[in-house]
Amino acid sequence: MPINLQMPALSPTMEEGTLAKWLVKEGDEVASGDLLAEIETDKATMEFEAVDEGTIAKIVVAEGTDNVKVGDVIAIIAEEGEDVSAASKGDESSVGKPKAEPVAEKAAAKPAPAPQKVAEPAPEVAPKVTPSPSDGDRIKVSPLARRLAEQKGVDLGALSGSGPGGRIIKADIDAAEGGTAPVKSEATAPAPAATAAPAPAANDFDIPHTTEKLSGMRKTIARRLTEAKQTIPHIYLTVDIQLDKLLKLRSELNATLESRGVKLSVNDLLIKAQAVSLMQVPKCNVSIDGDQLKTFERADISVAVSIPGGLITPIITSADTKSLSVISTEMKDLAGRAKDGKLKMHEYQGGTASISNMGMFGIKNFDAVINPPQAMIMAIGSGQKRPHVIDDSLQIATIMSATGSFDHRAIDGADGAQLMQVFKELVENPLGMLA
Known part of the structure; x- marks a missing residue:
């Protein structure tokens, strides 16, 4: 019997998505593992693989369709030996129904014959009406x-x-x-009441502009950030950190790792420092879960990566115990696949805390929005040459500002301040996080 291919849930938070592109067409034979479509979820654009074998009998949802609910039928597959034309019969009423529609339901769809009535005298004029929906x-x-x-x-x-x-x-x-659809005749329905033309948006002012429909990812980012700012009481704590020792250590490590094809970034060392800090101050390695507080036993760092159309946070798991070379290698791989939309769900879902680095853009400092259900995020500014007091004398040093955003429901200000203090000490004395 025909197989109804349904819109998959490609992330735990996905309720609907955009069928961005079909990679097959009607009549194509598919096997398990073949790529069928590209689906834009609330996190990324991902490829959808076939599970069943057969022939694409009918594509129900056209590519480019937005707001396709999880579970909606998007295509029909004819099994081996099945008549493709027979399998493709049906209309859009199948969209949104489960994979196996009970026969009884189909039978019930046919209207029961109306009971016969005694004929009544017809009116003098019987107007002819057109079929109505x-x-x-x-x-x-x-x-x-x-x-x-x-x-x-x-x-x-x-x-x-x-x-x-x-x-x-x-x-x-x-x-x-x-403007080309047939409308009901006056005999079947009154004409809709005329409505006033919508007034132009107050902020348009006839300024030349272009419009672009929001992607599923952008809409999700807007929704989640709005929820985060409205529901999470943020507290922000900033420290200035001297980077010179860390930059020197990075240079020395890169010289030894060159033969292995590994090149550490400053961000790789900061990921490690944040992870070690969280383990040293476990009261900040937490998450609110309803009326419970979860304290995590490892530090999984979600790293903000800018991709076309939005932002995604691939995760370095157990960053507190991994070597810098492993963190660097994993980060390059995750960032590359994030930009190509090739991340797997477990690679960007979860994390115990986040880090967002905008130093490469010359941003001195900023306040990042917490990524729920996490309870903290570290915002990293650029390292800049600044006047700085060293050993009671004014000198020039490379200074970086780091701002921690904390969920005040889960983390007290004193605990957040302790985390920022430990983070500063580890960055200023980086051999401590390698011990």
Whole structure:
């Protein structure tokens, strides 16, 4: 029997996604492991692999479609030996239904014959009406068409459906948006009341501009950051850190690691310093979970990486126990695959704390927004030559500002201050984090 291919949940927080691109077409044979589509989740654009074998009988959801709910049917696969044309039959009413639709449900879809009534005298004039998509007060419309109508502001009551039994389908919504859809005759429905044209946005002022639809990732970033700022009481603690010893150690280590093809970045050393700090101040290596406080037994550092269309945080797990060369190698691999949209779910989901470095842009300092459910994030500014007091004399040193953002529900100010103190000591005396 035909296999309904459903929209997968590619991350724990994913409720809907964008079917960015089909990598197969109708009639293609697929095997388990073959790439079927690129799906834009709330985190990244990921490739979707086939689990079943067969032939793509019908593509139900076109590429580029937004807001496809997890579990919605996106394609139909005919199994080996099955008639492809028979498997592809059906309409959009299958969208959003589970993989195996009970036969009883299909039977129930057919209207029962109405009981015969005694004939009554016909009125003098019996107006002829066109088929209507409504059944009484209920409008017959496919789930996909209903969602598109809500998104595009199309009045379903004004349309005449072209689907089976007068059902309104996606094509009718598309036609309505373009102004070519058939509307109900006056005999079946009154014309919709005229509405005033929407007023131009107050901030447009006829300024030349371009518009771009928000991606799923950008919408998720906006939602999560808004929630974080509205629900998490942030406390910010900043320290100035002398970098000269760390820069010297990095130079010496890179000289010895050159033959192994490893080149440490300053960020690699800061990831290590943050991880060791969290283990030394475990009251900051925590997370709020409802009415419980979780204290983690290892430091997994989520590292903010800018990618086309947004931001993602691949994770260096157990960064407190890994060598700098391993951290550097893993970070380069994760960052590269993050930009290509090739990260696996476990590589960016989780983490006990985050680090965000904007020093490469010359940013002196900034306050980062906590990435829930984590309880802290370290914001790193650029290392700059500044006047600095060393051994009671004013000298020139390379100084970096680091700001910790802490969830004040989970972390007290004194504990956050202790973490920043330990972090500063480790960076200023970097051999301590290698011991």
